[in-house]
Each structure stands twice: as C-alpha cells, then as structure tokens.
Amino acid sequence: MSVMRLLSRFADGVAAGLLAAIFVAFIFQIALRYLFNWPVGWTTEVSLVAWLWLVLWGAAFVLKDQEEIRIDFISANVGTRWRIGMGLLGSACMVVLFGMQLPAAYDYVTFMKVERSSYLNTGFDVIFSVFILFSVAMIVRHLWNIGQLLRGRLPAEASPEQKSSAL
Template sequence: MLSKARKLAEIVAVALLTAMFAAFLLQIFMRYVVNQPLGWTSEACVILYIWTVFWTSAFLLDESEHVSFSMLSDAVSPVARRVLTIIGHVILGLAFASALPAIVDYISFMKIDSTPVTRIRFDIVYSIFPVFAVAVVIRSVLALYRAIRGRNESPSHTPEAL
C-alpha cells in the first residue's frame, strides 16, 4: 500500500512538473514567436512551482535528500550525533505541530485575496503548505523513533532496500 501511495505521489509530482514546463514553453512561444505574451503563464509557473516543491518535500524526498546543516553533527561522536538528532527532531516536530493551527488559520484568511491575473484565491494556491507541515511532523516523529531505537538511517537507504 505504501508503494502505491508513493507511486501516486510520483505521478502527481510528474504532472505538476509537466504542467509547469508546458506553461513555460507556451510562455516562450507566445512571447518570442507570436509576439503576444500571456500573463497567466508566469503565474501558473509560480503556482505550480510552489506546489511541486512542497508536494515533493512532503511525500517523495527522504530525510537524507533534504537540505541540512550537519557540520556540527558530523564532527561529534556517534552517541553525541544521536543526541543531536533526537533534539533536532523534537524541536522540528514540535515547531511545526505547534504552528499548524496558525498555518491553517492564516491560509484560510488568505481567501480574501487572489492572484492578479488568474484570480485564483491565495488560500487555494498555498493549501499545499499545511499538508507539507503535517508531513514534516509525521517524518519528525518517525525519525525520532528511529533515532531513539538507534536506527538513524531512513528505511530506503538501508542495504536491503538498495
């Protein structure tokens, strides 16, 4: 079931990237070939980019694929690294979990405004962010569990998975 959900997430990510690329190509064609630029294509590219980044970050990227600053943890012993990992995931999970009500409230509030050209409400444009925030909390809990049990690697990076 998890592999089917991941496959669906990949299909959605590919569709988002494909739509963004198509809008980008249409924008270039209309501007430089037809000499009739379209305003909505720029907006579509930005909206699709926002959705692509948060969608893939929430559902497709492993922990090791996210940007991290690990100079300190790389310089300490494995025990200290484990402690830093636990502290980091507790802070990250609590920060996103405690911010979630405010995130949802603010995005709900954003329905009062919309994008300039396509008139898509901003609450719809940014509705992917609470999904991302929930995914960060879930990933933090799972990573915390692995760190406490002494398994710092994500399941997809174990030798058996490769």
C-alpha cells in the same frame, strides 16, 4: 505492491506533473510572446503556482531523508549515542516549531480565501493550502524519526556512492 510504495509513486507522479506544467507553461509563454506577439500573464501564474506546489510537495512527500542536504561536520565526528541524541533534539525541535506555527498557518490560509489570483481566478487558500500539507508532513516525518531514534536506529544515511557523487 505495498501501500507506501503506491503512495510514493503517487507523490512522484504529482511532482512530475507539476514540473511538466511549469515546462509547458514556459514554452507556451515563449511561443505566444515571440511567435504571435501576444504576451499573456496566465502562463506566469501557472508557473509560479506550480513551482510553489512543486517545492513544498517535493520537500514533504518526495525527498527522502538521505537526500536532504545536511551540515553534519559535528554529528559525523561523534559516536552513535551522541548522534541519536542530536537527532532526537533536532526532530523534537521540528515537531514543536511546526506544531506551534500550524494554527496560525491554517488561519492565514483560510483567511486568504477572500483573495483570488489575477489570471486563474483561483483562491489563494487553494494555492497556499500546500503549506498546510507540508507542515503536517514535516510533523509526521519527524515524529517517525523520533520513534526510530528511540529504538536506536539512525535515520538512513547516504550510501558511499551518493556521498561521492555529491562532491
């Protein structure tokens, strides 16, 4: 099995684990509140932190290019050269913008080590560190897209089955 396949399976597993943590915390919260009349706050905090990590982790490492939502009414009606050009422009903008915000995001995340969550007593630097992973992953993904586009390869497009199921 290739390294990329193993990394992809690991990323999927982390996302599944986060989704399971949200579900278990939610069910646990309902049981404690309504069966035992014992409302607790830590279950909400677990759900919120897991949701934050799930969204950013999933967008960075699980979601594939062809699964992203795109507004392609312009690029769908132009030739391959124009689509490559638009792809290069879009990916270059993403690299520049994520690159520009990365130092400030890092400063903010490291600054947040002074704050801790209410119930879990976890540093906000740990909680928000997923945004740094997300930012770096977006930069790497769009640099890879630029490389592919410069070789004349368009990013993978949705298959006809995926397009028809999205309608």
